[in-house]
Amino acid sequence: MPFGNTHNNFKLNFKVEDEFPDLSKHNNHMAKVLTKEIYGKLRDKQTPSGYTLDDVIQTGVDNPGHPFIMTVGCVAGDEESYEVFKDLLDPIISDRHGGYKPTDKHATDLNFENLKGGDDLDPNYVLSSRVRTGRSIKGYTLPPHNSRGERRAIEKLSVEALTSLDGEFKGRYYPLKSMTDAEQDQLINDHFLFDKPVSPLLTCAGMARDWPDGRGIWHNDAKSFLVWVNEEDHLRVIAMEQGGNMREVFRRFCVGLKRIEEIFKKHNHGFMWNEHLGYVLTCPSNLGTGLRGGVHVKLPKLSTHAKFDEILGRLRLQKRGTGGVDTASVGGVFDISNADRLGSSEVAQVQLVVDGVKLMVEMEKKLEKGEAVDSMIPAQK
Amino acid sequence: MASNFYRILSSKRNVGILSLVGAGSITGAVLLRREHVTASAHVRRTYPASAEYPDLRQHNNCMASHLTPAIYAKLCDKSTPNGYTLDQAIQTGVDNPGHPFIKTVGMVAGDEETYEVFADLLDPIIRERHNGYDCRTMTHPTDLDSSKLHSGRFDERYVLSSRVRTGRSIRGLSLPPACTRAERREVERVTVDALAGLSGDLAGKYYSLTQMTDAEQQQLIDDHFLFDKPVSPLLTCAGMARDWPDARGIWHNNEKTFLVWINEEDHTRVISMEKGGNMKRVFDRFCRGLKEVERMIQEKGWEFMWNEKLGYILTCPSNLGTGLRAGVHVNLPRLSKDPRFSKILDNLRLQKRGTGGVDTAAVGSTFDISNLDRLGQSEVQLVQTVVDGVNYLIECEKKLEKGQDIKVPAPPKGN
Numbered sequence: 001m002p003f004g005n006t007h008n009n010f011k012l013n014f015k016v017e018d019e020f021p022d023l024s025k026h027n028n029h030m031a032k033v034l035t036k037e038i039y040g041k042l043r044d045k046q047t048p049s050g051y052t053l054d055d056v057i058q059t060g061v062d063n064p065g066h067p068f069i070m071t072v073g074c075v076a077g078d079e080e081s082y083e084v085f086k087d088l089l090d091p092i093i094s095d096r097h098g099g100y101k102p103t104d105k106h107a108t109d110l111n112f113e114n115l116k117g118g119d120d121l122d123p124n125y126v127l128s129s130r131v132r133t134g135r136s137i138k139g140y141t142l143p144p145h146n147s148r149g150e151r152r153a154i155e156k157l158s159v160e161a162l163t164s165l166d167g168e169f170k171g172r173y174y175p176l177k178s179m180t181d182a183e184q185d186q187l188i189n190d191h192f193l194f195d196k197p198v199s200p201l202l203t204c205a206g207m208a209r210d211w212p213d214g215r216g217i218w219h220n221d222a223k224s225f226l227v228w229v230n231e232e233d234h235l236r237v238i239a240m241e242q243g244g245n246m247r248e249v250f251r252r253f254c255v256g257l258k259r260i261e262e263i264f265k266k267h268n269h270g271f272m273w274n275e276h277l278g279y280v281l282t283c284p285s286n287l288g289t290g291l292r293g294g295v296h297v298k299l300p301k302l303s304t305h306a307k308f309d310e311i312l313g314r315l316r317l318q319k320r321g322t323g324g325v326d327t328a329s330v331g332g333v334f335d336i337s338n339a340d341r342l343g344s345s346e347v348a349q350v351q352l353v354v355d356g357v358k359l360m361v362e363m364e365k366k367l368e369k370g371e372a373v374d375s376m377i378p379a380q381k
Numbered sequence: 382m383a384s385n386f387y388r389i390l391s392s393k394r395n396v397g398i399l400s401l402v403g404a405g406s407i408t409g410a411v412l413l414r415r416e417h418v419t420a421s422a423h424v425r426r427t428y429p430a431s432a433e434y435p436d437l438r439q440h441n442n443c444m445a446s447h448l449t450p451a452i453y454a455k456l457c458d459k460s461t462p463n464g465y466t467l468d469q470a471i472q473t474g475v476d477n478p479g480h481p482f483i484k485t486v487g488m489v490a491g492d493e494e495t496y497e498v499f500a501d502l503l504d505p506i507i508r509e510r511h512n513g514y515d516c517r518t519m520t521h522p523t524d525l526d527s528s529k530l531h532s533g534r535f536d537e538r539y540v541l542s543s544r545v546r547t548g549r550s551i552r553g554l555s556l557p558p559a560c561t562r563a564e565r566r567e568v569e570r571v572t573v574d575a576l577a578g579l580s581g582d583l584a585g586k587y588y589s590l591t592q593m594t595d596a597e598q599q600q601l602i603d604d605h606f607l608f609d610k611p612v613s614p615l616l617t618c619a620g621m622a623r624d625w626p627d628a629r630g631i632w633h634n635n636e637k638t639f640l641v642w643i644n645e646e647d648h649t650r651v652i653s654m655e656k657g658g659n660m661k662r663v664f665d666r667f668c669r670g671l672k673e674v675e676r677m678i679q680e681k682g683w684e685f686m687w688n689e690k691l692g693y694i695l696t697c698p699s700n701l702g703t704g705l706r707a708g709v710h711v712n713l714p715r716l717s718k719d720p721r722f723s724k725i726l727d728n729l730r731l732q733k734r735g736t737g738g739v740d741t742a743a744v745g746s747t748f749d750i751s752n753l754d755r756l757g758q759s760e761v762q763l764v765q766t767v768v769d770g771v772n773y774l775i776e777c778e779k780k781l782e783k784g785q786d787i788k789v790p791a792p793p794k795g796n
Binding site for chain 1: 432434463468472562591617627
């Protein structure tokens with residue numbers, strides 16, 4: 001229930017032209033797609049939980065974006081948003097996910113055995129490996145829209161599910177609002193703690209409401225499997241470790257996710273998923289697998305090569321700084337991960353990371369020896 | 382150019398406003414009476430009130446002090462006729478726990494009816510914030526007759542500038558936390574229309590935030606007139622920065638002594654100011670300008686939100702009544718270091734701020750000194766309080782210069 005938009009019926013007294021947002025300075029997917037016609041067609045609609053078009057687009061109206069970086073500019077408030085507002089969201093999904101059509105089907109593959117290799121990335125270059133995704137719990141509305149009661153129910157159900165895990169997944173939950181100082185320091189040192197969102201992309205969508213109520217972090221005793229509860233999505237699931245054994249990280253990721261999903265299903269609250277959009281998450285950019293598999297890798301020479309960005313593009317990879325999205329790289333160390341989310345499976349996306357990083361490390365080694373790497377530049381994947 | 386904008390609120394449940402504005406027609410606007418407002422229908426509720434009640438244990442604001450689980454349960458499924466809910470009104474207070482030393486209000490109004498529908502919560506908050514003012518039994522005096530002000534010229538060796546500000550809301554349109562883009566644009570249109578009718582020393586020009594040129598922007602910054610997108614979470618968590626900068630702007634007269642902000646924290650903020658100590662002239666212009674603007678909007682069938690219990694209705698409950706802050710920038714190098722300074726200010730019903738406004742620090746020994754109170758006394762009374770109080774402070778400063786001692790004034794009767 002974000003601000004000012006729940007009284008949708010009252011708003012219909014005003015004409016479309018009077019309510020249509022001024023998007024003349026905007027550069028985001030929503031602004032490129034939303035016309036007065038689409039606005040007029042969708043503005044009197046609501047999802048069953050009462051989420052409206054203006055709710056969907058508020059973050060994109062408030063954040064005009066940057067000429068070089070194209071954000072999505074809209075969010076879903078619940079599973080049904082993707083259906084009720086498909087006239088707006090389908091073209092946005094197509095733009096963001098490489099032409100994905102409303103009739104396309106998304107393949108889910110969480111069988112880690114289907115991954116080839118991935119256990120031999122050179123740890124002299126690959127400092128750490130990580131796979132994350134998000135999951136939404138069916139029957140609840142999403143972070144932009146949910147009420148305190150819902151958020152608390154999501155937390156309660158998630159904690160129940162997670163604390164029943166055993167073996168390598170045995171662990172503990174730390175609610176944000178009752179964390180001790182010692183626990184907080186430890187979580188910061190482990191790079192686990194997430195903070196109240198400050199990005200206006202998130203705050204304008206209402207995702208920081210009531211902070212820190214209902215939010216927390218769960219991790220296993222080995223500190224290799226971590227779940228964020230009620231940040232940008234219901235659950236963010238992360239498997240990580242130092243070094244280059246992406247294969248092991250992916251195994252743990254898949255096994256852990258399946259165990260968690262079983263428990264939620266037993267409680268009649270499986271994950272939001274459908275065969276068109278895959279896993280349904282708050283941001284349309286995370287649909288499909290919601291998966292970002294990546295490494296922190298030292299590429300001081302390759303990263304300054306004229307064709308670095310082109311190589312990444314061909315490998316279907318993206319670079320980020322070591323602080324994550326919208327940060328700069330430090331000391332030639334980059335966060336390299338898959339660029340795609342929707343239209344290919346988890347195994348396929350992690351395979352691209354594994355193969356692509358392996359190739360780039362080889363290229364880095366060649367450059368160290370003063371050799372050229374032009375012959376190694378790959379074809380478009 | 383008349384827009385086809387019109388609003389009809391259902392009269393079925395005796396809501397009491399019928400506001401019809403067409404091409405130049407006159408409204409039949411009916412003053413809202415408290416007992417006629419009925420909460421509107423269904424608010425989405427999947428969980429009982431106890432599951433939704435916010436965790437306010439770390440909080441220090443007026444809303445947290447007064448929102449009991451019982452009051453929450455009683456009000457949580459109500460909404461104003463426009464659909465504004467309790468959860469929306471309190472969101473800013475839930476998201477901003479506050480500071481042990483500074484007690485903020487912790488809730489806002491989304492429309493005029495908020496003060497009615499959620500009276501069970503707002504009345505005690507108003508009582509706490511406004512010195513025991515009981516809006517169920519008391520009435521608020523409005524007096525904009527500036528001729529009644531006396532001794533309104535300060536010693537300019539001490540007073541550097543004088544300023545009076547207030548806010549006004551346009552009846553029939555939702556307030557900044559809840560307004561739709563169309564409503565916000567209508568506030569802009571109505572106000573700019575009215576301001577265009579001002580003449581003489583009040584004649585001026587409007588600068589829309591969306592269309593300002595770089596040169597205009599720089600000039601407004603240099604004049605200290607430009608307001609920026611709110612960054613304070615107190616405001617952003619209440620939804621007041623939505624759609625920025627759509628329908629926001631600044632109007633000022635050619636002499637740069639009368640200024641109106643449109644669609645910032647309130648529909649309008651009206652400011653009269655000038656360098657030096659002539660508070661009388663500042664207040665004269667303030668009252669004259671306000672009355673002119675009111676006359677202009679009434680000609681078109683609009684009016685300001687006002688009632689005899691709460692005075693002028695504004696977004697933040699702290700600004701009810703007069704919404705008035707009259708103040709000076711005054712140099713008090715000796716007095717400000719005297720340990721009795723705060724007590725003197727308290728007893729004079731004044732507050733100090735830094736020269737950047739609320740929540741800023743003083744620069745050197747120059748302070749912004751203004752009235753503490755807003756509701757329960759009239760504009761004339763409050764500005765007189767500032768005049769008398771600042772004159773007293775200057776007398777103290779002069780005494781200290783001569784090595785004489787000063788006296789802490791008695792608090793006002795009834796405090």
